[in-house]
Every structure is written in structure tokens, then in C-alpha cells.
Amino acid sequence: MARRAGSADLPLHHGRVPAWLGQRMARLGAVITQAIVHHYGRDEFLRRLSHPFWFQSFGAVMGMDWHSSGITTSVVGALKRGLTPLSGELGLHVCGGRGRHSRNTPQELLDIGLRTGLDGTALGQASRLVAKVDSAAVQDGFDLYLHGFILANDGKWVVIQQGMNGQNRLARRYHWLSEGLKSFVESPHSAIEGQRGGNIVNLTDARAKASRVSQLDLLHALGPDGIADEIRRLKGKPATVAAPPDAPFLPHLIMPEHHDVRSGDVMIRRLHGALAAAADRGPKDFADLLLVPGVGARTVESLAMVAEVVHGAPCRFADPARFSLAHGGKDRQPFAVPLKVYDQTITVLKSAMEAARLGQDEKLEAIRRLDAQARQMERTATGPDLDTHIARERQRSASYGGRSVFGHEKDMAPPATTTARKG
Template sequence: KDALTPMDGVVVVGGVYSEKFRVPDEIDGLATYMGMPEAQVEMLKEVSRATAKVDGVAVQDGYELWLHVMAFSVECAWSVVQIGHKSVLRRLYLWSSRRAAERDLVDEPHTLILSDSRARYCLDFTHSMNWELRRSSVEVLREGLGRLRRVAASYRPREQRSLLEYVPDLQAEENPLTTPVRVNWRVLEGLCRDVPVDFRDLLMRRGVGVATLRFLAICANRLYDVTPTLEDRAVVEARAAPVGDDSEQLCYDLLEAIRYSKLNEMRRTELETRVEGFIDWYFGPRQN
């Protein structure tokens, strides 16, 4: 965010997830300063909100988002980087406007999901094989609140303990289609009264969170026999070797790229100085 300014034609907004409510204002200010049309500004704000809702609610992999960063250019090309955490594990979600132009934002829209590990169960509504789950999650709302309440009463009560909880040192992951979920009936009542037109509309409705979507998945399974895939799409990250000569060479390659870039001279000199300072600090002065 410090290195790129509107003068470069590319800017970065966002940061830690607790500051996500500032992102629309950041987009407003920077995009307007860059002379972007109002329609593009509103589109960027909608993309920011949609990507956060997809990774935080529709991709139910057990990771909680803590970083949301968006970069966009004056031509309205954009990329989003989000990071989630689960205990000591981390997961990276990457988005790009090119990929989003080719697919719907709720149908495997990611450029990449990179993780420390894969979950045994991942209720991913955006998985390409879960198209029927997305459709059925909207359709069950037409069954009415009474029938949904009967589904909620038919599975294991939340107060009933699982035997897995008494197995020592077992970090058990439970099937999301059989595990009890706390239902917000006020939200469901509103959805049944005004049924969304499609899954994307459902996801973006105010109040729709992880528990609401999971309950609708349970209803689709019980009422329509829809069995979604619970495959985790994440690519497991190979741990890098300790920093060595290759890493140092990459830093010098980056320095060369900056020197021959088309950035304006002041910005290029600033970045060159910062990278040179990092190399000297981390690796020590290079021997001739």
C-alpha cells in the first residue's frame, strides 16, 4: 500500500480483516482520484464484498479470515488476496478479474487456494461438483418454515455429546451434514418470505452466514437427497527449504526488474533503495 499510488495506475486497499469496513471508503477515494467511472467503482466495492462473503461463508473449510487485500488498476483489472487461519494453520485464497470474467463468482472462482493442510470435510458451496447443492439450497426455502423446523428437530440435538469428544488426543473433524447447527430462524423466515433468485443472491443477503448455509445444505440432503462432495480443493503448500543462495538470487532478480521497470524515476529509485536495504540487512553486503 505504501509503494503503489494512483500515480502508478495501480493501488492496494484493505488489510487485516477487522478493518474490512474501511475498504469501500478506500476504493471510493482512490478510484475517484484515478478518474474511474462510478459504475466501475461500485463494481470494485461489490467484488470486495463478494470475495469476502464467498471465502468466509460459502467455502466452509474451518478457516477464519483475518486478511483481505485488493489491488486494482485504472483499467479496472483487479486481484484479491485473503488469508484465513485455523489454530497454527494458514490458508491463502487468490482471486483475479481474468478468472472471474470466465466463471461465476460462486462456481470455483479462485485462481488458487493454497494451504498448510487439507481438511477431511469441507462443505464448499463453490465446488464445481456442488452445482446441485447451490440450486437446492435456494429451492428448500420454498418448502416453508414449518417443514424446515421439522428437519431441524430430526437430527442429533446440539446438547447431545458425540463419543468422539471422549477419545483422548483425537482432533476429530465431524461431517457437516450430520453435526448440529444453531439456526437463526429470524433470517430463515425472511428468506422464506422473499426467496432469493439464485445462490449468489442467497449468499449476499444480509444475515446469511455459515450456520444458515450449512442448515440449508442439511435440508437439501434430507428433503431432496442431495449429497454434496466434501472434497477440500486446497493445494497443499510444500514447505520451503531454509533461506539460501537461491533466495538471495531471487532478491537480486527482483532488484534488476525494478531497475528496468517502466515506473517513474522517483518511484523506481525509492523501491530500489528499499530492496537494496533489505538485501544488505538480511543477507549482508554482497561480495564482489
């Protein structure tokens, strides 16, 4: 059976990603994907997308709001824009999206099938079944509004869907992974993310097999009209339902309501490890970069966090907020997006990938060493507390080309410090 990776609470946020950030997200998402495929293969990239903790961190390192539902839409959209020109090289295709784009998925899969020799009709059917299960078989009060289907040339795929509960201002994300999938109607999810909001009718749970069979038996015995009569007869009477056995323990990522990044949201020793590794490895492996006035050393710090997204094990993504410290956030939390740093990060990664395609892996290996050094140094490294680190970033934001949906930092007053917030 497909594995379930965990769950999370996601505040429902509205708004659009500005073009200046969306374009950069597409470029950074594409080059991170290239690096993962280069080091670990396409299958591993699909597994990463099916992991809710990694997915949230992936969006945070790209400058999206680190805790909100908007990461899902923006990451799927960025991958679609960034990977479509590389589909021939990588053998990866991103279909669907939000709203009307989600309804185009079956046709997109048919078109890809014609180009690749895959059975586009069967893939379209899989897309419809996945959407049907999460909208009908899992009755959790969330209405689907996003459907992203990421397909590899060998026919393996990941689906990422999201539903919203407008009344509670919550979102729930669902992850599907075709690897190991044997049934669409019994325990098919890789993960379900979202705020717990009471009892959920989940007919895909393995424990609901008897219920599924009984429902079919009732339909055959009574017919639709007979079932409707039974519902009317029982309406208003409490149902007696046996308590199910305990579900297996799953990691649960709770994304808080507060928008600012606070000390409880970040594993500070890992941040200190990344900062220390950047200071230690930077002069050795990124000497040319450090000659760039004003942004060189800061870019190496961002590269250390990007390197963890490429190379890190699943257990390292329990604090997605930490990855927002690479490139900030569009809403000025934890600080405005440092465009000079962001662009340098993309430039370094693209240069490394271009060299690797020519058989020269030295630059990519330098990035891998940066990640390895961060993990080693986090055991002993010390550094500023989170509020001090964020305050320092905000002080330097204008020199880094800081920008948010509110404008350029050079034209803005400094944002409030996190120390003034409580709760």
C-alpha cells in the same frame, strides 16, 4: 472460469514486521512491481499475485519468514505502502489489509472510483461478495482476518484473503483473479492455500451446483422454520453423501512446520545456477557495483534471485525457501537480513528503473541477462551444499550489516547450524 492455481499448507505465525524491514519491503516490493509492469504489463503482475507459489517466493525474497502465514499480511501491507505513491504512474491501487483495514476496502474503492472513473460501488460490492464466499460459501473452519484488493485502472483486480484456524494453528490463503471471472458462486477461486484439515463444505465448487439449487428449493418449500425443524429431526443421524468425482490435479505446496531452511526445501541446482551466473555476469554487467568493498559480489547474487522473481515462469517457484537466501529472514532464518546487501539491491533496481523511464534499458537488460544466465548454468553448475552455504552467510553476516528481530549480528552469538536439526 477463473483458474485455480494450487494450494499450500501455511503454519500460523504471529508477531509484527519491524519498521527497519517493513520500510525496505515496501521499497523492494515497489521496484519489483515496476520492473514486472515495465517488462510484461499490469495484467501479468495481477496474474503473478494470484499465483500462490510466486506470491510466497515474492515475500521470501523480501526478507519475510519464508514459510509462514505472516508473508500474506506483510506483502499486502508492503505493496500498499510502496505502490500508493506510484498509483498515478502504474495505474495500480492496493486497498484493504488486516483487521479494521479490511473493513475500509469498500470506501477505499469508492474513493479510487471517484479519481479514476471506475464504478467504485460495483467494486465495493465485488469486495463484499468475495469476502462472503470465502467466509460462508466455503466452510473450511478458517475465519477470515485479512482482505487485500489490488485494482488496476482498467478495472481488473486481484483479491488475496487469509483465514486462520487458531485451534490447529493453521492459516489458509485464498486468491481471486477477476480475469475470466464469470460467477461469484461457481469455481471462482484462482487458488486456495492452506493445510488440509478434513472435509470442507465448498458450495462454490462447480460440482455443488445441484446442492445450491436444492438449498434454494428447500428454502422456498419449507421456509426457515421448516428447515430448522428438519435439522433438529436429523441431528445425530449420519448423513449419506455421494462421493464427488475426483477433482482435477492441482499443484500443492506444503510449507513445513520447521522454521530453519533445510536441504529438502531448496532445489540446489537452481541455487548453484544463480551463484554461478552472478560470478560470470557480475564482472561484465555490474563492474561499478563490484567496486563497492565487501558487498558488491554478494549483491549480484541477490540480484540474480530478484531477477528470477521478475522474469521466472510459474514452474520455478515450487521452492520458496530458495528465495530467502537472497535477503535472509527477520527471525534469523536462514540467516539475519544483510542490510547492506538489501539496500544495494534496491539501489541497483531503482537506478535501472529510472534509466528505463528515460528510454535507457541497458541496466534492466543486464538484470534480465543475469536471470537468463542462471537458468542456463544451473544445468551444469556445481557449488556448496546448502548447510555450507548458509554457514558461510552467517559467518559474514556482521560484515553485511546483518540484523534480525533479535538485534544486530555484530552484537549477537552465531545461530546454531542447520546440520544440528533433524525432522
